[in-house]
Amino acid sequence: MNDWKEIQALSHLAVVSEYFLQVTLDKTGRVITSDSGIGPVPTFFDNKEKPIFFADCFLASNWAKYETQRLKAWRNSHQSFTLELQKIVHPEGGIVNTKWEFFFISEDFGTCLGIGHPLVENKPYDIGLGDFFDSASGDKELLDHILEDKLLGFWEFDLEKKTDFISQGLGHMLGYTQEELKTSASISWQDHIISEDYNALIHDLTTHFQTTGNIPFKREFRMRPKTNQVIWVLGFGKTIEWSDSGLPRKVVGCLVDISERKKQEIWLKEHHYFLKELAHEQSHSLRARVANILGILEIMEAEPQSDETNRLMQLIKNESKLLDQALKKSIKQSVKKNKDLPDFSPDEDQHSLS
Missing domain, CATH: 3.30.450.20 (PAS domain)
Incomplete structure (x- = not known):
């Protein structure tokens, strides 16, 4: 990807995406171009020609790390290098950790185009991804969440x-x-x-x-x-x-x-079928056995029994009815949870992760 045209196409990601960041630095650390998420926000009194430098966008202590990686990549004839930088958030002044890949775009290997993204603690499993490069105007959001x-x-x-x-x-x-x-x-x-x-x-x-x-x-x-x-x-x-x-x-x-998301999907599929089988087992097998017990007790009640036997039979009958009610409630909950899970069709891809 030595051609500027291809690298420029990648820089298009940052221009139209709220997720990606973009900055171009020369060998002195001066910012040549950047998106709105990089550097201080100019005020009415600022000189529009006032240059922005690396230390205005990232912790000054990160410059040595950046230069070390740039020189190492240059000496080894690498086309790009990756590193993590602590970006300054303007105008609040806080710090956010970011990850970058910088591409050499000048013959002297001094000017680098960087494409970065934030490293956040929360992992959104619901990825909403737009088109990769808008073929028309370029204004469409490319990657909403990653x-x-x-x-x-x-x-x-x-x-x-x-x-x-x-x-x-x-x-x-x-x-x-x-x-x-x-x-x-x-x-x-x-x-x-x-x-x-x-x-x-x-x-x-x-x-x-x-x-x-x-x-x-x-x-x-x-x-x-x-x-x-x-x-x-x-x-x-x-x-x-x-x-x-x-x-x-x-x-x-x-x-x-997206391995983590696929693991979650596979777990949901397995849980889906488990609840389905559980509801079937409870409905057709367990409740049928309870019905059999109650039927046997009714036959025994028709025969002469002692007072103590009748008392024990009544206890068994009451407990069996309570068990049947508990099973009906459990089945209802299982069916509800099963309906709340995403719908998985039988032909859906069942590939595992291994």
């Missing part, structure tokens, strides 16, 4: 040259070392897709191409990193370059880890 620290990274695919590029963060998630990312000309993230999920992914990507990008590429699927631990991801893609004949040339996208 799991904390679960943006795995960016990817780019050149369909004419058949070459892949993956960001450093995505490469590390897939289990590649820094040396492998540096020496390998092309590492394909598609090679890590679980085979059962591959055809559906290709179908959605083909639909994206056939509609000339009007239908964005968005798909949930499983991946197997080199560690062999299967994860669920939500993949987004957008074609950013087309040939004169209308064929796709270059596609960029990002992957989000």
Whole structure:
């Protein structure tokens, strides 16, 4: 992803999304461009030409960490580097932890474009994700909510040259070392897709191409990193370059880890079927046995019995009726909880996480 056009497409994420942050820094730490979430808010009396620097946006002590990572990436010929920074919140003056990936965009490796996002404690499992890149005006919200620290990274695919590029963060998630990312000309993230999920992914990507990008590429699927631990991801893609004949040339996208959400969904499915079976067992088996006991007691009552036996039989009868009432109440609660759970159709994907 050395071309400025592709990196500029990624910076578009921060411009139209409340979740992502964006900043461009030169080698002195001066802010060249940024979104509204970075830096102090100017007042009426401020000089509009007054420059903003790194220390106006992040803790000054973070500069050494930033420079260390930048120089390390430069010496090792890396295309980008990742790090966590403590962003200053203006005008309140508080601090929020953020995670960034910086891309080199100048020949001297001094100017870097950074795309970041906050690291928050709450993990919203209800992900509402908009289209990845608005093909029309660019004003639409791209990513409304994302799991904390679960943006795995960016990817780019050149369909004419058949070459892949993956960001450093995505490469590390897939289990590649820094040396492998540096020496390998092309590492394909598609090679890590679980085979059962591959055809559906290709179908959605083909639909994206056939509609000339009007239908964005968005798909949930499983991946197997080199560690062999299967994860669920939500993949987004957008074609950013087309040939004169209308064929796709270059596609960029990002992957989000949704494994925790899928674990919750699988647990809800299992709980759903457990409650269903429980209600059936209570209704048809347990209550039937209680009815049998009451029937036997009625037969015994027709026979001559001692006063003590009649007293004990009446106690058993009363307890059996109370048990039947308790079962009816339990069945009603189980059915209600089952209805409150999300509806899972029988053909719904039952893939596990392992």
